[in-house]
Amino acid sequence: MNQSVININETTNHFYGLIWKEVQIPMRDGSYLAANLYQPDFPGEFPVLITICPYGKDLHFSQFAPINPTIAKEYSQLQDKGPLLSWETPNPEFWVPQGYALLRIDERGIGNSPGKLDILSESLKRDYYDAIEWAGNQSWSIGKVGLIGISYLAMSQWAVASEQPPHLACIVPWEGTVDYYAEFCYPGGIQANGFLSFWWKNGILPRQYNPDKKFSEEQLIANRVEFPEMVKNTPLRDESWIKRSADLSKIKVPILSASNWFSAGMHTRGNFHAFQYAAAENKWLEVHIGSHVAGFYTEEGRALQKKFLDYWLKGIDTGLMREPKVKLAIPRGGKNYTWRYENEYPLKRTQWTRFYLDANSNRLTKEPLPRMTSQDYEGDRDQESASWLKPMRKVFTKAEDSSKRVLFETAPFEHETEILGPIKLRLWASSSTDDMDIFVSLRNIDPQGNEVVNSGALSEAFPISKGWLRASLRKTDEKRSTEYKPYYTFDESQKLTPHEVYPLDIEIWDSAIVFDKGHRLLLEIGSQSQCGCFMLETGDDRIWDADVTIYTGEKFESYLLLPIIP
Structure with missing residues (x-):
């Protein structure tokens, strides 16, 4: 584990934080996951925000799948372009100064985490559970863990939350599918094999665990489950699909579910479905329009996230419990919309x-x-x-x-x-x-x-x-x-x-x-x-x-x- 002191805010030079590189988080089977830990540079115990995904913990936002022309466009729209920003993850340059520790983890078989790569799997649920419990028991942790992130980083939140790790206090899944079969791989029963193949080859495989580039292609293939092939070979929603996905009846931690009205065929359905059917007593729904990622990093988006996280992880009265549970963008075409608060979804007056x-x-x-x-x-x-x-x-x-x-x-x-x-x-x-x-x-x-x-x-x-x-x-x-x-x-x-x-x-x-x-x-x-x-x-x-x-x-x-x- 390597420690370095970094200048978190290069614009103002007012804040210094700590990065701990290559933290090895032990797993129940004797293996480990590699992580970067970002902490405030002052004594104390902190609530922990965790992400785990197959995109590489050290990869900058702008370098994710460069062949995809939308990445550069998304990056150009961001208000935040700091050196620690990673694709679809919370930025430590914002959250560390707010008094949070961030743990960014390479999924098993990705980056510097050894093991067999098997995305969106039952093993991912177990690994995520172990990482949450490890973080909740560290000396620098207050024992409360929150999950936050976009897309894949939201999908995995639903899944592990249904496993009920004791130190998990709340989740913020931003535009994230719940039902991997019906919402991600087979919308309407039709295989989405074009995107899945591209995503697998350009977003996942370049980050497969390969220390010092010493593994042959045959070794790499033997050390992974080929996700597109698994999808193709499992055309019906059998027990294997059910085990991979979340069981909403077992999700009881507080939820801030953020959806997008105009993302049909990707993530829209999951955030609505989970808000309606998750067993959690305390759950909120936000629905926006526009970019898949940009709104997550805006001042307005972060204010909403912080209000939720500060309440459930720090015990601060942010006014969250006195607000309506539903915040909806009301679109009028193009980029035009107004916000409206409601008390339920679907609306009773429909x-x-x-x-x-x-x-x-x-x-x-x-x-x-x-x-x-x-x-x-x-x-x-x-x-x-x-x-x-x-x-x-x-x-x-x-x-x-x-x-x-x-x-x-x-x-x-x-x-x-x-x-x-x-x-x-x-x-x-x-x-x-x-x-x-x-x-x-x-x-x-x-x-x-x-x-x-x-x-x-x-x-x-x-x-x-x-x-x-x-x-x-x-x-x-x-x-x-x-x-x-x-x-x-x-x-x-x-x-x-x-x-x-x-x-x-x-x-x-x-x-x-x-x-x-x-x-x-x-x-x-x-x-x-x-x-x-x-x-x-x-x-x-x-x-x-x-x-x-x-x-x-x-x-x-x-x-x-x-x-x-x-």
Whole structure:
């Protein structure tokens, strides 16, 4: 273990802290995890903030996956660009002066932590548990540990919190998936293999444990579980997926869950789902828009985190317990929004409103249709598997190829209209084959016919929301499903009879938007993954050949269920 004194604040030269390099945290199996410990340079005991991930504890934010063009863009947007900043982790240059110790840990098989690399695994839960308990028992620790971080660093928080380590006092998962199968690897039952392959090769493998670069490629392969292959070889949500993910019924520590309205297909769903169903008595929900990481490091974002952490880790009355539990950005398109506090989610005053699809007029109407109509679209036979780095379509236009999609629109809204919450599409449909992949987007269309896009986690041109479903995985758990949100079991493939009509409940991920007077809501259904979500823009795991017929009216009441807020 190496100690060095560093100038934490190079701008003011007012603060000095300590870095302890290559701290070896013992694991229950006799191995260890390598960590950097950042501490205030004054005597005392401190609450501890921990992160553990596969990105390398010593890698600077700007150097994470340089081939990814979004990293440089994200870094350019940050208010904080200090030398200790690492991708998606809390910055010690801010938190150490606040009286916190930070422990940044290399996951097993990463960086300087020996062992077999097996990301998002049961072994990660055990290792994280051991690290929390080690930190809680150190002489410089007050015995209270908090977890905080973005994306993978949030996903692992949910998982270890369900293991209930005694010294864990609270968690701050910022944009982090809970259900690894349904939210990260198989949204709607469709494998997100394009992004997963890129992320594995460029974000994970370069940091695999390889002291002095002495391991051969064969040794490295033997010393890891190939995550994309594991995903590909486990297409149904079996017990192995359940064991990897968090059990929300066992998460009882206080939670600050931060989501993003415009990140459908990545993290949005997990933060909402966990806020609703985690067993914790004390839990808060914050929902923002814009960058996946920038808001975490802003003065406003840190003030929220500090209010939560100071209360639960330091016992300071920050006013947290007197505030409403829900803080929501209310978007109006682009980067425009206002904040609003609520007492619950979904909102009790929600008016769940059905808009029925009319395949004859391509309208969405509040009145059920008296007669049956239908409309077809083609399978996506000519689409090539592509890198997710390929530029995504920026905005919607009706001039594009219409043979692979159908569109339904409301009449212009007569007054300003807000939707906020979970959304569902009940669709009656048939396929020309024994399966079909259905892709859904919701869009905000202005009086001139242009789409009003939104600033999202990974795109400045995100629609209102998106949904997906592989029809053979349509089976739902009736006890866990609600009128407004289906809960898929994903444990059984039920192939279709070609040309037979089936009712499909398609989950459209939670979102919010305020429509201006005269704007319309457009529902797009098709065989292609439309713009805005890189998780399903790519990859070759598709039902390519299915031509689809949508049925509306009479006994085929296809409808869009919207959460309208009066």
